[in-house]
Amino acid sequence: MAYHDFREPDATGADMPMSTDAQPIVSVRNASRHFGRVTALSDVSMDLYPGQVTALLGDNGAGKSTFITMLSGVFPPSSGEIQMDGKPVHFASPHDARAAGIATVFQGLALIEDRSIADNLFLGCEPVRFGFLLDRKRMVREAKGVLEQLKVNLPPVTTSVRFLSGGQRQAVAVARTIVTGSKLVIMDEPTAALGVRETGKVLDLIRRLRDQGTSVLLISHNMDDVFSVADRAVVLRLGRKVADVAIRDVTREQIVGLVMGGERAPERDKQEAAA
Amino acid sequence: MNHALVSFALNRQTTMFFVVVALFIGFAANSPHFLDSQTQFEILRITAFTLIIGLPLTYLVIAGEVDLSIGSNYGLCSVVTALAIVDWGWNPWLAALLAVGLGTLIGLFNGMLTVKLKVPSFILTIGMLSLLRGLALVITMGLSIDVSAEYVSSFFGVAGGKIGPVPAQVIWALAAFVISGFVLRYTLFGARLYATGGNVRAALQMGVNPGRIKIWTFTLVGFSCGLAGALTTGWLRIGSPNTGAGGELAIIAAVIIGGAALSGGIGTATGTLLGAIIVSMLQTGLILVGVQGNWVQVYVGLLIVMAAALEPYLRPDGPFAEWLMGLGRRTDPG
Ligand SMILES: Nc1ncnc2c1ncn2[C@@H]1O[C@H](COP(=O)(O)OP(=O)(O)OP(=O)(O)O)[C@@H](O)[C@H]1O
Numbered sequence: 332m333a334y335h336d337f338r339e340p341d342a343t344g345a346d347m348p349m350s351t352d353a354q355p356i357v358s359v360r361n362a363s364r365h366f367g368r369v370t371a372l373s374d375v376s377m378d379l380y381p382g383q384v385t386a387l388l389g390d391n392g393a394g395k396s397t398f399i400t401m402l403s404g405v406f407p408p409s410s411g412e413i414q415m416d417g418k419p420v421h422f423a424s425p426h427d428a429r430a431a432g433i434a435t436v437f438q439g440l441a442l443i444e445d446r447s448i449a450d451n452l453f454l455g456c457e458p459v460r461f462g463f464l465l466d467r468k469r470m471v472r473e474a475k476g477v478l479e480q481l482k483v484n485l486p487p488v489t490t491s492v493r494f495l496s497g498g499q500r501q502a503v504a505v506a507r508t509i510v511t512g513s514k515l516v517i518m519d520e521p522t523a524a525l526g527v528r529e530t531g532k533v534l535d536l537i538r539r540l541r542d543q544g545t546s547v548l549l550i551s552h553n554m555d556d557v558f559s560v561a562d563r564a565v566v567l568r569l570g571r572k573v574a575d576v577a578i579r580d581v582t583r584e585q586i587v588g589l590v591m592g593g594e595r596a597p598e599r600d601k602q603e604a605a606a
Numbered sequence: 607m608n609h610a611l612v613s614f615a616l617n618r619q620t621t622m623f624f625v626v627v628a629l630f631i632g633f634a635a636n637s638p639h640f641l642d643s644q645t646q647f648e649i650l651r652i653t654a655f656t657l658i659i660g661l662p663l664t665y666l667v668i669a670g671e672v673d674l675s676i677g678s679n680y681g682l683c684s685v686v687t688a689l690a691i692v693d694w695g696w697n698p699w700l701a702a703l704l705a706v707g708l709g710t711l712i713g714l715f716n717g718m719l720t721v722k723l724k725v726p727s728f729i730l731t732i733g734m735l736s737l738l739r740g741l742a743l744v745i746t747m748g749l750s751i752d753v754s755a756e757y758v759s760s761f762f763g764v765a766g767g768k769i770g771p772v773p774a775q776v777i778w779a780l781a782a783f784v785i786s787g788f789v790l791r792y793t794l795f796g797a798r799l800y801a802t803g804g805n806v807r808a809a810l811q812m813g814v815n816p817g818r819i820k821i822w823t824f825t826l827v828g829f830s831c832g833l834a835g836a837l838t839t840g841w842l843r844i845g846s847p848n849t850g851a852g853g854e855l856a857i858i859a860a861v862i863i864g865g866a867a868l869s870g871g872i873g874t875a876t877g878t879l880l881g882a883i884i885v886s887m888l889q890t891g892l893i894l895v896g897v898q899g900n901w902v903q904v905y906v907g908l909l910i911v912m913a914a915a916l917e918p919y920l921r922p923d924g925p926f927a928e929w930l931m932g933l934g935r936r937t938d939p940g
């Protein structure tokens with residue numbers, strides 16, 4: 332298997348020196364996912380630790396979104412298993428995943444254009460009274476509180492998302508992860524299409540989450556972002572995991588090489604194939 | 607001009623309210639009988655039937671689907687009510703219950719096929735339009751079933767009576783309007799309906815189950831067709847296989863004129879109420895001012911085309927809004 336590790340390759344290839352003392356919050360074991368005849372994800376295992384930012388890297392179509400969509404409960408793995416705190420879990424819907432403490436900022440942000448900021452923040456986990464009445468007062472109050480934490484300029488929370496700028500939209504999508512309070516926050520390209528200032532804010536938020544002991548899984552094509560916040564990088568290529576390394580052990584060039592399938596990794600392939 | 611004022615001026619409901627007032631004044635000035643209370647209640651009665659089916663249909667359009675079989679479902683349920691009373695000797699209340707159940711089942715069937723088998727609802731319900739109308743014609747052999755005056759039941763009063771001068775259907779429709787508006791605005795179901803039609807993928811990712819929402823909504827539309835069918839038979843004391851033929855167009859017209867977007871995610875109960883009033887006022891008023899019956903259809907059609915064509919310009923982020931905002935910038939010294 333085209334597995335690459337800059338440290339000693341070990342059996343699971345997943346535990347990090349800085350985290351060996353901690354239990355992983357979420358472990359994915361040998362997950363595969365097929366769409367018809369397309370294999371989007373093949374036998375991927377990964378451990379995610381509290382207080383650690385893991386960058387999930389790979390070229391377009393490598394299977395990153397598939398991996399995190401599966402983790403968020405939108406669909407189950409075709410085979411393999413997800414464990415939380417050591418116990419296998421089955422998410423029947425994204426609601427289950429959120430209830431278990433996995434919050435996701437999806438690629439494309441998953442916003443409803445013609446609904447208000449508050450409605451979007453609570454989409455899927457709306458506070459209700461008597462089981463069916465929306466508690467709008469609470470939504471507005473909590474929305475204000477959560478958005479203040481983010482320190483972004485936003486119009487009133489009753490404004491339609493349609494009127495927001497790219498950065499403001501991103502802020503709303505990111506704020507959802509704070510609403511539910513999560514053990515694992517997943518962000519699929521949260522800084523795509525953001526300016527320098529807005530990107531800085533998102534990265535600050537990621538650091539804050541990490542400092543609170545939250546585990547963060549960050550998908551990004553931007554190496555500056557990765558090297559400024561991530562502790563660890565996992566690289567996917569054509570649906571397979573090809574590397575799992577500590578950021579401080581690698582250079583940008585090495586990571587880029589791994590993502591693109593540059594020289595080092597294929598050499599390793601041959602070595603492994605020969606062995 | 608400030609933001610709030612612009613959005614008020616652009617508010618579809620406001621625009622449509624003025625259309626209603628303008629039509630009312632226009633007809634009143636041109637027809638001596640338009641202001642008769644009989645005419646007014648006739649308009650309200652047509653509005654009522656349009657609303658009983660049109661409000662659930664608004665839900666369905668918000669959810670991003672459409673049901674073209676409403677007129678046929680309505681007709682079939684009307685026929686079945688009469689059939690059960692006259693041919694099978696059922697208690698009229700039970701007959702009505704049967705019709706409502708049948709309509710609901712048809713709605714559920716439409717919903718299941720659309721969601722589970724992913725048949726586009728537009729095509730599926732065109733098929734159902736023909737199928738259900740055909741069934742209504744087959745079981746009656748094309749003839750109307752009279753429910754003669756010898757059948758006595760409180761049902762006929764509830765379906766077709768009057769409370770003071772107000773037709774019972776108007777009360778039914780008013781109740782439907784209040785409940786629908788409330789559900790859309792204040793309940794979890796309402797919020798998820800808008801999410802489903804606004805962005806299915808996002809709804810799915812955030813843990814809303816769009817399929818379930820759609821099935822429920824189709825079922826509700828079917829239920830309302832059954833209810834309208836039973837009420838019609840109870841009111842007119844006749845089950846005609848042609849009841850509601852072409853009715854789907856008037857109802858869809860009301861919903862679209864009311865501002866619901868077939869692309870999903872947009873629509874309100876108040877909009878559909880105003881749309882229904884406009885369509886019924888046109889249907890009644892145009893004939894009163896001497897327009898030949900066939901031309902009425904032309905005018906209603908024109909109105910739908912206009913409503914659809916103007917929609918992109920009237921959107922809150924459309925050119926008209928920008929123009930209004932621009933006016934504000936030029937006149938505001940700040
Ligand atoms: N719902 C689906 N149906 C069929 N194929 C899919 C589906 N979702 C993903 N795929 C396929 O799976 C592969 C992985 O896609 P995925 O979206 O996970 O890539 P990605 O790593 O997120 O890429 P990007 O960086 O462009 O976002 C692609 O070949 C894609 O075409």
Ligand SMILES: [Mg+2]
Binds near residue numbers: 519
């Ligand atoms: Mg992706």
